[in-house]
């Protein structure tokens with residue numbers, strides 16, 4: 439019997455698990471996929487928004503501003519990449535300038551610090567490659583970038599280091615409640631029981647809520663397509679460059695990433711299918727057109743991949759964080775700025791539980807930090823040599839594009855939450871994420887996974903389920919005629 443069951447191992451479930459695991463609580467995180475961060479958290483813009491555009495007084499506004507203030511310390515403690523690079527919403531003429539003034543006023547009301555409207559001269563000083571037609575901008579120095587899956591991995595890992603359990607491949611199909619105890623059942627017959635259930639199931643949060651009789655909201659997907667550019671383009675801009683937001687979203691941005699790539703997107707298109715993550719020629723064309731207008735000199739030959747993320751858009755216009763039934767908490771409709779808000783959402787949930795009589799004491803000495811070798815390649819040579827002397831696997835480079843060593847891959851395989859497939863290694867170490875997208879290193883990584891986890895090569899998958907990479911050994915079954 440658990441004190442709390444968290445459904446969904448995205449950034450909302452992750453930060454909530456980390457926060458609750460600092461209390462004397464038994465926690466279980468359950469996730470339908472074979473790894474963490476597989477929903478909206480996997481494919482988004484990775485911006486820690488300053489918080490100027492959400493409607494004043496909304497949960498989105500309050501939790502965004504609070505979350506963005508909490509983010510630097512959390513990232514420091516957990517060794518997660520975070521960069522306070524600032525953001526610029528650029529305008530193309532007087533009409534846009536008036537909208538930027540409105541955004542600034544809204545931001546001030548939301549409690550965002552340091553906002554200012556700047557003209558083209560100042561804009562050029564900040565961003566020499568800004569588009570020729572940009573005339574003005576709203577500058578938000580508190581805007582930042584983060585790695586969403588690293589944040590999720592680290593927060594779930596920290597929760598696990600503090601005793602939380604992670605159950606992957608557990609697709610919740612039914613929830614029943616009896617005398618304050620919830621029984622959560624998976625599609626394939628697994629069962630967990632708990633006193634509290636936290637519904638952080640992203641796009642499917644409406645389905646989970648309906649399992650306890652809460653049909654008060656609906657979630658639909660809003661697609662967002664992206665282009666990811668090679669690191670050679672990473673220095674084209676230093677701030678995140680937005681266009682003026684519309685009711686469909688924050689506009690198409692051009693931004694550096696914490697891994698020094700350049701990201702362009704997203705589009706914004708309402709759909710019905712909650713699984714449609716394909717990119718489209720039209721989507722990519724509109725990303726390209728908008729990015730070209732915002733920033734000069736983008737070399738589109740440097741695109742290394744395209745992808746699509748799905749926003750979990752609710753029908754209430756705000757995050758839905760409530761307790762419709764004693765012990766059952768919704769953390770639903772966590773669309774943008776959900777990543778930025780995630781630390782504050784977790785605290786909001788703790789407060790909601792306390793208000794409803796679910797109060798727990800804090801652990802005396804919880805684990806609060808986390809080791810990471812993600813930037814091994816950037817260490818000074820003396821430091822690298824010191825590490826290699828202790829563990830020679832750090833001297834064996836496996837991914838040439840991203841310079842990831844065997845030691846880093848082994849560290850990932852031995853650290854909570856442990857990956858079991860190629861994509862899990864990719865998200866944790868960046869191996870296979872570079873220019874060749876794993877063309878060179880994936881067989882070597884498979885061998886490391888196979889040796890470390892004792893899985894035959896033929897059973898290693900790219901991303902769980904049926905996605906095995908090889909069928910048999912090349913000459914197996916071949917006999918000399």
Ligand SMILES: Cc1cc2nc3c(=O)[nH]c(=O)nc-3n(C[C@H](O)[C@H](O)[C@H](O)COP(=O)(O)OP(=O)(O)OC[C@H]3O[C@@H](n4cnc5c(N)ncnc54)[C@H](O)[C@@H]3O)c2cc1C
Pocket residue numbers: 445446447448449450451452468469470471474475476477478479480481482483484485486487608609610611638639640641642643661662663704747748749750772773774775776777778779
């Ligand atoms: C295109 C796009 C751009 C965005 N840009 C930003 C940005 O720059 N900044 C920002 O702050 N926010 C941004 N967001 C929003 C942000 O990505 C989300 O708010 C955040 O990732 C939501 O996290 P989550 O954990 O609530 O949901 P998810 O990450 O979707 O996690 C939900 C999890 O629940 C699991 N699940 C679902 N059903 C079940 C079930 N039946 N049983 C078990 N598990 C289940 C899913 O597999 C999934 O892993 C963006 C979103 C998108 C799509």
